[in-house]
Amino acid sequence: MAQPLHPAHPGQDNSPTAGRLPVVLLLSGAGVGGLIVLGTLALWFHYGSRVFFEMIRTGLAACF
Numbered sequence: 001m002a003q004p005l006h007p008a009h010p011g012q013d014n015s016p017t018a019g020r021l022p023v024v025l026l027l028s029g030a031g032v033g034g035l036i037v038l039g040t041l042a043l044w045f046h047y048g049s050r051v052f053f054e055m056i057r058t059g060l061a062a063c064f
Helices: 020-063
Strands: none
Touching: none
């Protein structure tokens, strides 16, 4: 008789690291998002809005 792939009642994970993965993923995603925002602001202040938007438009045109 075939056994189910997933048991009906999986065992509880009582390890010290149980449940940390979602928190780590959330914090790392927030960190990456923060770096993107900081990079965007740095480029904006360094080049000004006209050059900044021209660089983004040119970059997008090169991708497509």
